[in-house]
Amino acid sequence: xxxxLNFGIPKGSLEDPTIKLFSKAGFHITxxxxxxxxxxxxxxxxxxxxxxxxxxxxxxxxxxDCGLTGRDWVLENDSNVEIVCDLVYSRSSNRVSKWVxxxxxxxxxxxxxxxxxATIATELVNYTKSYLNKNGVTAEVEFSWGATxxxxxxxxxxxxxxxxxxxSLRANKLRIxxxxxxxxxxxxxNSTSWQNNEKRAKIENIAMMLKAAxxxxxxxxxxxxxxxxxxxxxxSDLPSLRKPTIxxxxxxxxxxxxxxxxxxVSRELIPALKRLGAEGIVEFPLNKLVP
Numbered sequence: 001x002x003x004x005l006n007f008g009i010p011k012g013s014l015e016d017p018t019i020k021l022f023s024k025a026g027f028h029i030t031x032x033x034x035x036x037x038x039x040x041x042x043x044x045x046x047x048x049x050x051x052x053x054x055x056x057x058x059x060x061x062x063x064x065d066c067g068l069t070g071r072d073w074v075l076e077n078d079s080n081v082e083i084v085c086d087l088v089y090s091r092s093s094n095r096v097s098k099w100v101x102x103x104x105x106x107x108x109x110x111x112x113x114x115x116x117x118a119t120i121a122t123e124l125v126n127y128t129k130s131y132l133n134k135n136g137v138t139a140e141v142e143f144s145w146g147a148t149x150x151x152x153x154x155x156x157x158x159x160x161x162x163x164x165x166x167x168s169l170r171a172n173k174l175r176i177x178x179x180x181x182x183x184x185x186x187x188x189x190n191s192t193s194w195q196n197n198e199k200r201a202k203i204e205n206i207a208m209m210l211k212a213a214x215x216x217x218x219x220x221x222x223x224x225x226x227x228x229x230x231x232x233x234x235x236s237d238l239p240s241l242r243k244p245t246i247x248x249x250x251x252x253x254x255x256x257x258x259x260x261x262x263x264x265v266s267r268e269l270i271p272a273l274k275r276l277g278a279e280g281i282v283e284f285p286l287n288k289l290v291p
Contacts, residue, residue: 005193005202007047008055008067009038013091014185015049018068021089024213024287025206044202053123056081056188065193066203072099072162072183076127082189085207089185089214095164096182099124101131102149102174103158112178115139115158121151122160124180131160131180149174212288219286220263222270224278228255234276240265260289 009018009029019029019038028041036049047067050058055069056079066084074081088094101120103109109118112135121144122128128141144151148159149172160180163169169176187207193199222241226234234257235241244259257278261269266283273281 003046004044005046005065005199006063007040007045008058008064008069009047009049010052010055010068010185011036011049012051014052014068017089017091021087021210021213024216025209026288027206027209059188059190062190062192064190065199066187066189066206068185068187070097070183071186072124072127072181074186074188075181076124078126079188080191082191082194084187084189084194084203085211087185087187087210087214090164094214094217096184097162097164098182099127099160099162099180100166100169100176101158101160101178101180102152102169102176104153105173105175107153107157107175109158109177112137118157119155120158120160121148121156123148124160124162127180128160208290209288212290215291216286216289218263219260219289220266221258221284221286222261222266223256223258223280223282223284224273225249225254225256225280226273226276226278228253230277231255231257234273234278237276238269238272240269260286 009015022029030039031049038047038049040046047064052069053073055067056074056077058064059067059081060079068087074083088096090097101112109115112132116137117139119140119142120128121142123144125141125143132139132141142156144159148161149168152159152174161169166176187210189203231246240261241257241259244257247256249256270281270283
């Protein structure tokens with residue numbers, strides 16, 4: 001049966017986080033241990049697992065209608081695709097990553113200009129060459145298959161590598177000289193598919209649900225009962241409770257309050273609410289949140 005969308009799922013480090021994100025968004029994806037073909041519970045979607053580094057080329061060429069990859073790989077491949085939305089998540093955190101130029105801590109290199117005639121190892125070859133050209137630096141850029149941090153200083157003079165926290169660089173006694181770009185996961189679409197109203201509507205629906213699932217990860221719902229006379233105290237003293245839903249209870253002197261708050265503030269907010277006389281306080285997780 002012909003499917004509406006052929007969707008590319010990134011294989012590798014993003015594979016499991018992506019399947020988990022789709023599950024939160026309401027799409028159940030299963031895979032076999034050796035299969036490159038995911039099974040979707042949506043009859044309109046088919047697809048394949050493909051490495052994120054290659055995804056934008058397959059989307060540009062029309063093999064996929066849409067797919068998930070890093071913004072960095074769209075730029076590295078110079079792919080002409082539609083970037084539908086940003087989805088900030090990775091294998092270990094929900095934060096933006098950076099491609100950085102790094103050298104050994106003991107290196108005399110202070111700026112990119114000091115790398116004239118040097119050798120640089122990276123997986124991001126084309127973008128690194130463009131970066132050097134913009135800075136007027138001539139250096140050899142070689143492709144690295146991985147474990148890039150261990151190649152300096154014995155094999156190369158510097159590296160361009162991806163980092164989220166910088167902990168791996170520090171562990172290998174490397175120092176960041178410059179940041180080439182910030183990157184995160186993006187949903188991309190084939191230009192022709194994006195012009196098809198039916199395909200575009202489906203892609204936009206998926207984008208909305210994925211963003212809603214990510215947006216909900218840092219939030220929790222909160223319910224509580226409170227004496228009506230204390231509403232203003234709660235709203236003025238606890239700014240996290242902005243625009244809450246306030247409902248009448250069978251006892252007119254009490255109200256029920258329901259709101260959404262940042263997950264990280266609940267540990268301080270709930271005790272404060274209790275001290276103000278709140279009762280029946282319930283915190284609950286959110287699956288999706290559409291602003």
